[in-house]
Each structure stands twice: as C-alpha cells, then as structure tokens.
Amino acid sequence: MSATELRRSFRRQFRAVARQIWSLRVLRGAALTVVATAALLALVAAADYTLELSWAVRAAALGVGVIGVAVLAARWVVWPAREWNRERVAAELEGLFPRLGQRLRTAAELGARPAAELAQAGVSPALVAALEEETAEKVKPLPFQAALPVRPALLAGFAALVCVAAVVAGAVGLPEWRTAMKRAALAPTTYTTLTASASADAVDENADVEIRATQSGRARAEVVLHVREAGDTEWRQETMEAVDGAFTAKLSRLRATTEFYAAAGPEKTAVQTIVVRHALKIISARAEVASPAYTGVPVASVESGTFSGLVGSVAKVRFQLDRAPVSAELVLRNPAKPKDAPQRVPLTLDGKLASTELRLTTDLEYSVEARDADNMPLVPNRFRVRVTADQPPAVTFDTPGENMEVHTLAEVLMRARARDDFGLTKVGIVFQVNNEEERALVLLDVDKPNQRELKAEQVLLLEQFLLTQKDCVAYYAFAEDNHPDGPQRVTTELRFIDIRPFQRTYRLMDAPDEVPGGPRRELIFLDEVIARQRFNLNQTIRLEARAKVRLDPGQVEKIAAFQNKLATQTHDLADFLSGLGVDGAAILAQAEEAMLLAVDSLNADKFATAVNQERDALRYLMEARETAQQALFRQPPKVRAQARAFDRLQRQKLRRPNEQAETLAQIAGELAKLADDEEGVARDIAGPLPMGTNGPGGAEPKTEPKTAKGEDPAQERQDDVAGRATGLEKAAANAKGLTALAKERIAEATKAANAGADALGKGDRPTARKDVDRAKELFRTASKQVAALAADEAAQQLAAARDLANEIAAMTAPPTDTKAPGPGGMGDEKVPGLGGAAEQAKSLKDVLENLAASGAAADADAARKAAGLLKEANLQDAIERLNKPGAGDDKAERQDLAERFGALGQKLDQAYREAVAPRLEELSKLERAANDLEQRAAAADDAADFRRLAQQGTEFVDRLDAAGLGALVGDEVRNALRGPGTEAGRAVLGRGFAAAHTKLLSKLQEFVNGDRFTTGTEAVPPEYRDLVERYQRALSGGTK
Incomplete structure (x- = not known):
C-alpha cells in the first residue's frame, strides 16, 4: 500500500471512530434526556393524580420541568455534540493509547489540510505526510473500538426505553393515569x-x-x-x-x-x-259606582275590585295588569245560587287596562280571567260585590216613653223622628182608643227631595175622649221613603198609655191587719200578662206585614204557642179569682176566649183577624185588672194574702219557663242561694226605711202609711224569694231521692218566706225579720241535707255525714268561759242554744237512714256500716237531749253531747276511708284505661287499628257498666263501637273516650280534692297516698 493510500485509510478510520464516539455520546445524552422527561412528566402526573392540581399549578410545574429538561438536554446532548469533535476524539484515543503520544491529534489536525495551506502556515507538508504515515503504521494494531462508549449508551437507551414503556403502559391500562398524563401535558381534560x-x-x-x-x-x-x-x-x-x-x-x-x-x-x-x-298579575283595580238618580248620591270611586252598591247602580270596573293581555273576561257567580253556571262578560282591552260595566241587581262574586301573548294565565283572583237594597226608613219616638200611665185629662206630647238613607216622603203619628178606628194625630208630607230626617210633633188631648181606668190608648208612628217602585212604609211597635184615676186618696187604716197606704196591687202577675200580651200583639202585627213577602212557619208557630201559654195563665187566674169569689173572672174568661181564637187564626194564617182578636184580649185583660184590683181591695186580709201568694207563684212560673224536674244537686244549690238572699233581705230590714215610706210623726213601721213613691226594696226581694221558694217546693215534691224530712223542711222554709213577704206587705218589719231569719236558717239546713243526699257515691254520703257530725260536735261544745270578762271570755252574753244542732242532728240521722236503706249492690258495704253506726249512736236520743229545755245552759250536757258526736264523726271518717280506698283504686284504673283509649283513637288510621280499638273500647264500656258508671259514655259511642269503622265513627270514639276520661278525672277530684279540704291529708289510707298525690298533680296541672 502506498503512503498516500495509507494516509487516506488512516483518515477514514479515524473519522469513522470519531463519528461513532460522537454518535454514542449524543445518543446517550438523548436517552438520559428522555429518562428525565419521562420522570418529570410522571412526577407532575402523580402529583396531579393525587392532588388534582389546577391548570396554573400544572403549567408552572411543567414549565419548571421543561426548563430543567432543557438544561439537562444541553448538558447531555448539545454539549457532547459540540464537545466531541475530532480533536477531542484524538485526545481521548491518545489517553487510551499512550504510545501514540500526540501524533494522533497532530495528524488529525494537519493531515487533511492542503500543502499550500501547510506551507503558508510554516509547516512542511512532507513532514506532515511522514507523521501521518508513521501514525497510520502505529495505529494499525490498536483496537480503536475499545474507545467507543457503547455500554453507557446502551444502558441509557435501555433506561429511556423502560421509562417510556412504563409511561405508555400506565396510560394504556389506567384511564385515570392517562388523564393524569394528559393533564400533566396541560390537556383540557x-x-x-x-x-x-x-x-x-x-x-x-x-x-x-x-x-x-x-x-x-x-x-x-x-x-x-x-x-x-x-x-x-x-x-x-x-x-x-x-x-x-x-x-x-x-x-x-x-x-x-x-x-x-x-x-x-x-x-x-x-x-x-x-x-x-310569570302569570299575569293585577296591579290595581278601580270601581266607579253610580247610584240611581233618585238617591241623590254622587258617583263613588273605590280603589279595589271588591265594593258595594245599591240595587240598580251601574259599576264601571277597571283592572290594570302588569303587561298587556290578549284576552280577558269577567266570570260572574251568584253566591246565593252556587250550582248555577257562571256568567262570562268580555272585558274591553286597552294596552294593560281591561274594563267593563256591571248593572248591580244582586250580590256577586267574580273573578278576572286573562291570558298574554305567551298564553300565560292571570293569577287566580276573587272579588265580591255586595249589593244592598234601599232599606226602609227608621222611625222612633222621642217622647213619650214606652210605658206611660196618665190621668184622663192629661195632655200627652208625642214627638217622632224619622230617618232614611235617601229621602222621606211622609211621616205621621196614629193613635187608637181601645179597639176603635185609628186616627192620625199628625201627618207630614215631604216636598223637598232627598230629605233624610224629619220630626213629627203634636199634643194628644185625652180629655176629649172621656176615658176611664178601663180604657187604653194605643199609638204608633210611621214613615215612608221615596223608593221609585213604591214607598216603603215602616211603623214603630204599638205603644200603650194606661189610664189611672184623676185623684188618689190615702188614709190611715185603723185595723192592725190592714195594709197601710193607698190601694195595693195584689195581682202584679196580671201586669206582666198584659205586658206579654202587648208584646205578642206587636209580634203578630210585624208577622202580618212580613207575611206579604215571605211566610215564616216557625215564627207563626212560636207566636201561636206564646199566645196559647198566655191563655193558659189567664185561665188559671180566672179560676183562682172565681174560687175566691172575686169579680173579674168573667172578664178574664172573655180574654182567654179571644186569645184562643187568635191562636186558631194564627194557625190558619189569618193574621189580620188574629191582630184584632189579640187587641180584644188585651182590652179585656186591662178591664179585668182594674175590676179585680178594686174587688180585692174590698176583701178581708186573709183573701188578699192568698191573692199575693198566688201572684208570687204565677210570677215565678213566668220567670221559670222550664218546669222539668230538678236534680238534688240543683235543688241544694238553689236552697243555698235562697239562704243567701234571705240574709240580704234581713240586712235590708235592719237598715233604715227608704225615703217616702215613713209617715209623719215618726209612727211605728206597722202603722206608717206607705206612699206610692216609697217602694220597699226588702219587700220586692222577699216577694222574689217567696215565689222562687214556692216553685222549688213544687219541684222538690217530685224529686227522686229526696227524703220526707228534706221535703218537710223545704215546705217550712217556703212557708216562713211567704210569711215574711206578707209581713213586709203589711209594713210589719219586726215580724218580717223573724220570719226571714227562720226561713234563712231552714233554707241553709235544708241545703246541707239535700247536698248530702245528692252525693252519687255511698262513700261521699259517708263523708257528708261525717262533716255533719263534726259540725254538730262544734256547735254543742261548751264555750270556753261564758262569764270571764275581757278578750278571753264572753262576759254576760247569752250562751247559744242547741236548736240549730238539733236540726243538724236530724239531718245526720236522715242521711244515714237513707244510706242504710240503699239497695244498690255497690253501696252494700257502706249501707251496712251506716246501719251499724245508726244503731250504735242512738241519734234519736241525742236529738231529744238537744231539744230538751235548758240543755244549752248545761255545760256538762253540752260537753257529753260534743264528745258523743265527735266520736261518731271519727267512726264515720274511718268508715269513709275504708269505703273510698277500693273505689278510688277502681276509678284510677278506669281513668288510665280511658286515657289509653283516647290516645289509641287518635292514632288509629286503618281497619285493623279500629278493630282493636273497638274490642278494647267494648271491654272498657263493660267495666264502666259493672262499676255503675255506664252513664259516662252515651249511646253514640256504643253505636260507634258496633259500627263499620268509618272516619266519622273514629272521631265519635275519640270524642267519647276523651269525655269519659274527663268525667273520670272529675270523679277522682271529688274523692281526692273535695275530701282533703275537710279532713286534711289523711283522707285515704296511707297505702293509697301515692295514688292520691299522683292524681292531685294531674288534676292541678291539667295533665293526663
């Protein structure tokens, strides 16, 4: 391989390693950023999931988190991306492989630069090339892959993947967590x-x-x-x-x-x-009522839909609503005919106003119905129109008074006043002598329209009619109004003027038994019959006028019955006078006949005929009054006394129309009232005579003349007492359960009261005082005796007998020291006698005998004890000793009698306690049962409850019957118990049981409260004291 290719290969290798290291570093930073982002999002979501953070808090938290993530992203992603360039990678490799020295950085920095640039920079290109070659040779065997940060990048990527997976899994599997994540991302969820x-x-x-x-x-x-x-x-x-x-x-x-x-x-x-x-609403209502023209009344405005007006008036009604309606009408109803269909009157609409006119003929009830554009109705409403008829005028007399008595030559001023709401047309006064033709005393025609008041006045000269005491003048006033359909006429009641003698002469009577002064009217009863006949005549006249419009059969029957009763009383008086041989009976018979004819006419609806017949009866009564009075004045005192007694009895019958038999308790109460009234009469007698009763010269009351002006109030009160006593005597004669002794005492007291009345009528006040005092004591004694007999329970009779025995013991006890002067003694005063104690002892004996003779099964034990005490006490002997002359002055005798009656009182008290305790327990059980039934009746609400209530109620009624208290529940309750169980029947039972409960409480009160007042807290045995105290609290607090 040439040097040039070697250098190029080195460069490619180095650049590849540099890119790998940079990528791994950036990827690692990105993974960590993802982890941080996931953690931040989860943290915010968790906080929101728990606390439900508001959007602002979540936004703030998210903002802080984003900033934090951005910082972390800059630290983990941006910074490595910028930091890990070739020079940094070369330095990293030199650090990993020290043998390279700084060759790698120099070769990486200069190797890729052009030769010209190196020359310009003062660096030899050949030297750089040689360095590259050398470096290339040296790095060949070196494992540059070891410098790659693969593991940290993989770990960071795995962590990022796990976090993302956890977030995604939670969001998918948990809806609320998904919501939390969305909310953490500020989603509106x-x-x-x-x-x-x-x-x-x-x-x-x-x-x-x-x-x-x-x-x-x-x-x-x-x-x-x-x-x-x-x-x-x-x-x-x-x-x-x-x-x-x-x-x-x-x-x-x-x-x-x-x-x-x-x-x-x-x-x-x-x-x-x-x-x-909103429904339509009435904001305001207004009615303008125009009355008929003849009334002269101006148009009246009323700020309401409810108003009143006269018949024939025209009313314009107007309603203002809260918004404009689209339809409106009045719905008129006649309250007198609720079943008739209502009348509908359309209303005239003007924006929010609705109006119409009504002609008033009868009372109306109306409502306004309306709807708006949204079909919303008017709020339910109701108004009333009261239509009044033109009332008849009113006419009254200023003078004379209603009852008037004048002599035959009197000049009587008559003045009548009339009033009408809208105008009078005629006012007058009419009179009539006996039953002759009516005559107008004064008649006024009114020309002025709408004159509402008028006075008619004239003097009636009686002298021209040649009247006598048997004549009578009747008169009345009338008035007519301006009603357009015909005047309405009104009259006053018929009034009467009685005629008395022109002169009355008084003289001193020589006979001691004659009545002092002028003629005395023994038959005051006849005056009351005349007054009642006048009243019935006026009622019949009024009935005749009203019958033309509407006949009231009930009123006819009432007037006829009243007239028939007057006829009966007139008949009784006629028989009495005939028996005495006194004039006037024949005239009274004529009056009776006229009354009975009037009754027949009334029943036949012949009212005009009845009026004339009643007038005839009235004339006969007045004639008979004068005739009988004159005849009685000529009779001996004995006959006149009989007349006064009869008069008192008849007056009492008039005042006590209810003649049904009275109970013993009522008789006892009336006797007590008579005793109190006699005590008042005694005080009047002891006082000075009224002005005008004493004659000149200071004569004794027995011989003093009595003028017409000086009416003795004591005599009036005693007459009333005597009359009431006579009526009570008749009622007592037929009273069930009253003993012969009680009836005898009532008769003696009545006789004494009548004797006192006769003595006062003669002016003999000293004698009257004795009779009144005797009547008072007899009434008082009889009251106590009858009250004891009136007790419903045998135990109560024992208690009454005990109280009588204790009272007798107190009355017979000797005074402390009758001779000792000063505050502790009575000085020389007379020692009280024992006559009153004897009468009380008779009462005690009578009460015990009555109890001993009782055949009631419930009273058997008390009757047996009463019989034993009667035999042991020997009351007849004690009564004889009390009546023995001088017994009251014998201190030893009084002491013995007091001890004897005191011991009897103690025995009676013991018997009472033994009798009352079981009865009290029985009553208490019944009271609790009644209270329970009352509550059950109030809570019963279905058929099953009623069946149980009826069963328990029937058992309760049976217990009451067995205890002799069946009268506490009436037939209505008994029928309801047998009934089907309706709501009305349940109500009857509720009221019936409540009434029985109240009555049982009253019974307990009689046993508990009543006896404690007389005997203290030991009225019942100690074992029943808690029961007594419980019911005492219940009765005083009104609880059940």
Missing part, C-alpha cells in the same frame, strides 16, 4: 365528567324543578348544586341527594329565572338557566 340537567328549561311561576346530575370517571362523594336568581351575584349551595346512581335536588316554587350549575370536587358543569314564566 378532567378526572370526572359531570353533567347536570333540569327537568324543564322553562316553567310557570311557583312550579317545582328537579335538577339531576350524573358523573363518570373518578367518583365523587357528593355533588353540590349552586343556585341563584338571574341578576344575583351570590350563589346559594345545597348538597344533592344520591338516588339510583345519580344526584338530584329539587328547586321548589321558583319565582324568578334561575341559574344553576353542579360541582363535584374541582369539577363543575356549565351554568344553565331555567326560565320562569
């Missing part, structure tokens, strides 16, 4: 795909909308809905509910267009909008 949709994109106002959200990819624990009304800046958040693999939330009653989006972790949907369509 998310771990979770979230969608949200509304059940409707557009809804009507107040509609509900459901929002449904679904998610795919990474699952989120909760999805939050963000909501706001359009235009708001703040979002309202609420957590959506997971349902069937999705999340839902309900937006209720939307009132404005609403925006929403859903968020799950960092992911959220786009903002969506739900358009809310």
Whole structure:
C-alpha cells in the first residue's frame, strides 16, 4: 500500500471512530434526556393524580420541568455534540493509547489540510505526510473500538426505553393515569365528567324543578348544586341527594329565572338557566259606582275590585295588569245560587287596562280571567260585590216613653223622628182608643227631595175622649221613603198609655191587719200578662206585614204557642179569682176566649183577624185588672194574702219557663242561694226605711202609711224569694231521692218566706225579720241535707255525714268561759242554744237512714256500716237531749253531747276511708284505661287499628257498666263501637273516650280534692297516698 493510500485509510478510520464516539455520546445524552422527561412528566402526573392540581399549578410545574429538561438536554446532548469533535476524539484515543503520544491529534489536525495551506502556515507538508504515515503504521494494531462508549449508551437507551414503556403502559391500562398524563401535558381534560340537567328549561311561576346530575370517571362523594336568581351575584349551595346512581335536588316554587350549575370536587358543569314564566298579575283595580238618580248620591270611586252598591247602580270596573293581555273576561257567580253556571262578560282591552260595566241587581262574586301573548294565565283572583237594597226608613219616638200611665185629662206630647238613607216622603203619628178606628194625630208630607230626617210633633188631648181606668190608648208612628217602585212604609211597635184615676186618696187604716197606704196591687202577675200580651200583639202585627213577602212557619208557630201559654195563665187566674169569689173572672174568661181564637187564626194564617182578636184580649185583660184590683181591695186580709201568694207563684212560673224536674244537686244549690238572699233581705230590714215610706210623726213601721213613691226594696226581694221558694217546693215534691224530712223542711222554709213577704206587705218589719231569719236558717239546713243526699257515691254520703257530725260536735261544745270578762271570755252574753244542732242532728240521722236503706249492690258495704253506726249512736236520743229545755245552759250536757258526736264523726271518717280506698283504686284504673283509649283513637288510621280499638273500647264500656258508671259514655259511642269503622265513627270514639276520661278525672277530684279540704291529708289510707298525690298533680296541672 502506498503512503498516500495509507494516509487516506488512516483518515477514514479515524473519522469513522470519531463519528461513532460522537454518535454514542449524543445518543446517550438523548436517552438520559428522555429518562428525565419521562420522570418529570410522571412526577407532575402523580402529583396531579393525587392532588388534582389546577391548570396554573400544572403549567408552572411543567414549565419548571421543561426548563430543567432543557438544561439537562444541553448538558447531555448539545454539549457532547459540540464537545466531541475530532480533536477531542484524538485526545481521548491518545489517553487510551499512550504510545501514540500526540501524533494522533497532530495528524488529525494537519493531515487533511492542503500543502499550500501547510506551507503558508510554516509547516512542511512532507513532514506532515511522514507523521501521518508513521501514525497510520502505529495505529494499525490498536483496537480503536475499545474507545467507543457503547455500554453507557446502551444502558441509557435501555433506561429511556423502560421509562417510556412504563409511561405508555400506565396510560394504556389506567384511564385515570392517562388523564393524569394528559393533564400533566396541560390537556383540557378532567378526572370526572359531570353533567347536570333540569327537568324543564322553562316553567310557570311557583312550579317545582328537579335538577339531576350524573358523573363518570373518578367518583365523587357528593355533588353540590349552586343556585341563584338571574341578576344575583351570590350563589346559594345545597348538597344533592344520591338516588339510583345519580344526584338530584329539587328547586321548589321558583319565582324568578334561575341559574344553576353542579360541582363535584374541582369539577363543575356549565351554568344553565331555567326560565320562569310569570302569570299575569293585577296591579290595581278601580270601581266607579253610580247610584240611581233618585238617591241623590254622587258617583263613588273605590280603589279595589271588591265594593258595594245599591240595587240598580251601574259599576264601571277597571283592572290594570302588569303587561298587556290578549284576552280577558269577567266570570260572574251568584253566591246565593252556587250550582248555577257562571256568567262570562268580555272585558274591553286597552294596552294593560281591561274594563267593563256591571248593572248591580244582586250580590256577586267574580273573578278576572286573562291570558298574554305567551298564553300565560292571570293569577287566580276573587272579588265580591255586595249589593244592598234601599232599606226602609227608621222611625222612633222621642217622647213619650214606652210605658206611660196618665190621668184622663192629661195632655200627652208625642214627638217622632224619622230617618232614611235617601229621602222621606211622609211621616205621621196614629193613635187608637181601645179597639176603635185609628186616627192620625199628625201627618207630614215631604216636598223637598232627598230629605233624610224629619220630626213629627203634636199634643194628644185625652180629655176629649172621656176615658176611664178601663180604657187604653194605643199609638204608633210611621214613615215612608221615596223608593221609585213604591214607598216603603215602616211603623214603630204599638205603644200603650194606661189610664189611672184623676185623684188618689190615702188614709190611715185603723185595723192592725190592714195594709197601710193607698190601694195595693195584689195581682202584679196580671201586669206582666198584659205586658206579654202587648208584646205578642206587636209580634203578630210585624208577622202580618212580613207575611206579604215571605211566610215564616216557625215564627207563626212560636207566636201561636206564646199566645196559647198566655191563655193558659189567664185561665188559671180566672179560676183562682172565681174560687175566691172575686169579680173579674168573667172578664178574664172573655180574654182567654179571644186569645184562643187568635191562636186558631194564627194557625190558619189569618193574621189580620188574629191582630184584632189579640187587641180584644188585651182590652179585656186591662178591664179585668182594674175590676179585680178594686174587688180585692174590698176583701178581708186573709183573701188578699192568698191573692199575693198566688201572684208570687204565677210570677215565678213566668220567670221559670222550664218546669222539668230538678236534680238534688240543683235543688241544694238553689236552697243555698235562697239562704243567701234571705240574709240580704234581713240586712235590708235592719237598715233604715227608704225615703217616702215613713209617715209623719215618726209612727211605728206597722202603722206608717206607705206612699206610692216609697217602694220597699226588702219587700220586692222577699216577694222574689217567696215565689222562687214556692216553685222549688213544687219541684222538690217530685224529686227522686229526696227524703220526707228534706221535703218537710223545704215546705217550712217556703212557708216562713211567704210569711215574711206578707209581713213586709203589711209594713210589719219586726215580724218580717223573724220570719226571714227562720226561713234563712231552714233554707241553709235544708241545703246541707239535700247536698248530702245528692252525693252519687255511698262513700261521699259517708263523708257528708261525717262533716255533719263534726259540725254538730262544734256547735254543742261548751264555750270556753261564758262569764270571764275581757278578750278571753264572753262576759254576760247569752250562751247559744242547741236548736240549730238539733236540726243538724236530724239531718245526720236522715242521711244515714237513707244510706242504710240503699239497695244498690255497690253501696252494700257502706249501707251496712251506716246501719251499724245508726244503731250504735242512738241519734234519736241525742236529738231529744238537744231539744230538751235548758240543755244549752248545761255545760256538762253540752260537753257529753260534743264528745258523743265527735266520736261518731271519727267512726264515720274511718268508715269513709275504708269505703273510698277500693273505689278510688277502681276509678284510677278506669281513668288510665280511658286515657289509653283516647290516645289509641287518635292514632288509629286503618281497619285493623279500629278493630282493636273497638274490642278494647267494648271491654272498657263493660267495666264502666259493672262499676255503675255506664252513664259516662252515651249511646253514640256504643253505636260507634258496633259500627263499620268509618272516619266519622273514629272521631265519635275519640270524642267519647276523651269525655269519659274527663268525667273520670272529675270523679277522682271529688274523692281526692273535695275530701282533703275537710279532713286534711289523711283522707285515704296511707297505702293509697301515692295514688292520691299522683292524681292531685294531674288534676292541678291539667295533665293526663
């Protein structure tokens, strides 16, 4: 091989080695760069996978990583590519093969240069050639391949391949990792795909909308809905509910267009909008009501759709809506005819305004219906038009008063006032003497239009009619208005003027039993019958006027029944007077006949005839009043006393129309009230006489004349007490369970009350005081006795007997020191007697005998104990000792009697405790059962519950019947228990059990509370004290 070829071969070999080394170095750097890039991408992806970094954080991390990779790429790729040139390769080889020295670098540097360039550079070309040749010879045996960095390049390439393979495998096999890698590369992707949709994109106002959200990819624990009304800046958040693999939330009653989006972790949907369509709304309403011309009333404006107007008025109604409608109409309904089809009236439209005119004839209810261009309806509305009729005028009397009594020569001023809403045409006053023809006292015709008030005034001269005390003047006023269809006429009720004598003479009576003063009216009852007959006459006149428009059968029956009752009372009075042989009975019989004829006419709808017949009856009654009074004045005092007693009884019947039998508890209460009233009468008697009752010269009350002006209030109150007592005596006579002793006491008290009334009628106040005091004590004693007999339970009767025994013991106990002066004694005062104690002892004996005679199975034990105590106590002997003269002054006797009755009280208390304890336990169990049933009835909501309730309720009712308390539940409850179990039946059971529970609590209260007031906390045995305290708390707190 020539030298030239050798040099060329050397050059080619060197250049090949240099290229290989450079390539391996660059490839190694590129592989390392790939490893760094993969690691950086994996690191950012891992961080995002775990923390779900925001785009900005990921971008920043990626930017830092890119910079780092760029630096590493410059270090590992760019720098080796620039650094590993031929000179560096030659140096590397010289270092690897020291024997070459620097020949290789010199040959590599100069060998390829042209000869001219070498010469110019001062280097001998021949020398360079010789050096190349020498170097070529020397490198022939050298293994330049050992200088190639193959292993580092292969390792770096393998590492790069592994990293790339790991990244690619993770991205392919794990979707979330693929997402993380994409996100690390700043791709716009998310771990979770979230969608949200509304059940409707557009809804009507107040509609509900459901929002449904679904998610795919990474699952989120909760999805939050963000909501706001359009235009708001703040979002309202609420957590959506997971349902069937999705999340839902309900937006209720939307009132404005609403925006929403859903968020799950960092992911959220786009903002969506739900358009809310608003119904038409009425902004304002106005009605202009033009009344009929005859009223003279100007047009009235009302800023509302609800208004009122007179019949015949024309109303222009106008409504302003919030936007222009395309159609509108009024829907009119007659509230008096709800089943009739409504009437529709189209409205005139003008932009947002809708209007029409209505002629008012009857009450209306109406609504406005309208729709806009989007077919949205008007908000439901309702208005009312109240149509009033032209009311008749009103007419009243200023003078005279309603009841008037004058002499035959009186001049009576009559003044009437009339008013009307729109105008009067006529006002007058009409009078009538007895049943003669009506006459106009004054008549005014009104010419001025729309005169709303008018006064009619005239003096009635009675002298010209030659009246007597048996005559009567009736009068009334009337008025007519300007109604265009015909005047409406109104009259006052018929009024009456009674005629009294022109002169009254008073004289001093010589007979001690005569009534002092002028004529006294024994038959006040007849005055009340006359007043009631006048009332019924007015009712019939009014009925006659109303019957022309509409007949009310119920009112006819009511007036006829009232007239028939007056006829019966008139008949009783006529029989009584006939029995006494007193004039007036025949006239009363005529009045009765006229009343019965009026009843027949009323039942036959002959109202005009009935009015005339009632007028006749009234005239006969007034004539009979004067005749009977004059006749009674001539009768002896005994007959007049009978008349007063009869009068009191009849007045009491008038005031107490309910004559049904009273219970013992009611009788006891009424007796207590009578005792209290008698105590008030006694105070009135002890006080000074009213002004005008004392005669001149300071005479004694028994002989003092009584003028017409001086009415004695004590006499009036005693008359009332006597009348009530007489009625109560009759009721007690038929009362079931009242003993003979109680009836006898009530009769004695009534007799004393009537005697007191008669004494006051004679002006004998001292005698009246004695009778009133006796009546008071008898009423009080009878009240306690009847109250004890009225007890429902035998145990309660034992408690009442115990209280009586203790009271007698206190009454019979001797005073501490009747002679000791000063604060501790009674000085020389008289020692109280034992008459009151004797009467109480009779009551005690009567109560125990009544209990001992009880045949009720539940009372057997208490009856046996009562009979034993009666026999042991020997009350008849004790009563005789109490009635024995001088017993009240015998201290030893009083002490013995007090101890005897005290011991009886203790025994009765022990018997009561033994009787009440089992009964209290029984009542408590029943109360708990009633409470449980009440709660079960409230909770029952299906047929099975009702069957169980009916079964338990039937058992409860059976227990009540066995305990003698079956009256606590009525037939309605018993029928409901046997019924089919309807909702109404359940309600009946609920109310019935609640009522039974309340009544049982009241029973317990009677046993627990009532007795504790009289006997302290040991009213029941100690073993039942907890039960007592429990029910005491329940009763006081109102709990169950």
